[in-house]
Amino acid sequence: xxxxxxxxxxxxxxxxxxxxxxxxxxxxxxxxxxxxxxxxxxxxxxxxxxxxxxxxxxx
Numbered sequence: 001x002x003x004x005x006x007x008x009x010x011x012x013x014x015x016x017x018x019x020x021x022x023x024x025x026x027x028x029x030x031x032x033x034x035x036x037x038x039x040x041x042x043x044x045x046x047x048x049x050x051x052x053x054x055x056x057x058x059x
Contacts, residue, residue, distance in 0.1 A: 008040070009052030020048040020057075032056070 003017045024032075026042040034056055040046055048056065 005047050007049040007052055008046045009048045009056070012049055014049050018047045019050045020046070020053040022046065 002015055004013065004015050005018050005021075006013050007018070023043055023045060024036060024040060029037040029040060029042060036056075
């Protein structure tokens with residue numbers, strides 16, 4: 001059985017392991033240009049697809 005997840009960034013359902021699954025700290029959430037502080041809280045587990053991961057970490 002393969003890995004399946006729903007991206008917390010765009011909501012897309014994917015059928016492979018996620019490129020990012022972890023927690024954002026409070027500093028990142030407050031300083032991110034993506035407005036994640038309104039969507040997520042510190043310590044909350046976040047799962048992102050490749051496109052959302054690139055958008056978050058490379059911009």
